[in-house]
Amino acid sequence: MNCKGVIREVSNYIDGELDLTIRQELERHLEHCEDCALILDQTRKSIEILCDSEPIPLSADVQSRLRAALRDKLSKKPA
């Protein structure tokens, strides 16, 4: 497997979705290719950082509009 092949599969590799043979080929390449190892490492890190991002708190105004709309809906829904 060459560098292009590794990059093509890097996302599937991170997700653990590669067949054993392809995974082993990819890992053999990583053992001697610093660039591909760096890309894999930084891509993984990027996903981790993204996963750590915080939800966005709602402003009081948006929260109160949401609740008013829901209250209106709830009052109209038959029990």
Add this chain to the structure above:
Amino acid sequence: MFLSGVSYLLSTADPHRLPSSIAREDEHLLVAAAKKGDTAAFEELVNRYESKIFRLTRNITGNREDAEDAMQDAFLKAYAHLDGFQGDSRFYTWLVRIAANEALMRLRKRRPGQLSLDEPIEGDADLMPRELEDWRPSPEREYAQAEMQGILAEVIEKLEPEYRIVLVLRDLEELSTQETADALGISVTAVKSRLLRARLKLREKLNRHFRQGGTN
């Protein structure tokens, strides 16, 4: 009444540390109660997920006003169709699908004819990363939380919508590849090819912030 006395375990003041892959044990109880008309139970579901759903709609639409409307309509639709929720997935996953659709609808209105999620991506000439530099050790710890949030928001917003939508559903909301494909009405292959590009683009954009010798 919607904001009446609540007898459920209420969300803490900081509910958003809950990873989306971890359902609170009482989620199904809340859903069951809400289905029977317990409005306080539905209120609790809103309390738990509103900021996460807002992040999702904000990330997809890239526009605050559309994101607010999409979030509100998602909760209204979820409540209206609660009887149709069969419980074969998590309530949150079901809610994410509704919210993603609401957000996509608004994005398409703003960019008519421009958003294509299922067209094949031609070639892979653009795949090879161009910027290869070591990052500073643990760069994420060098930033205050708000600063890092700002960087991420900027980076996500700069991704093309067809990439950022898949990235957000798959990596941030932790939907499976199949769930992402179902939510967007595209093939698993299309999800995977967009996700690969999205992740590589995310790395490249973060590289500009995290590389050694870069500013923090």
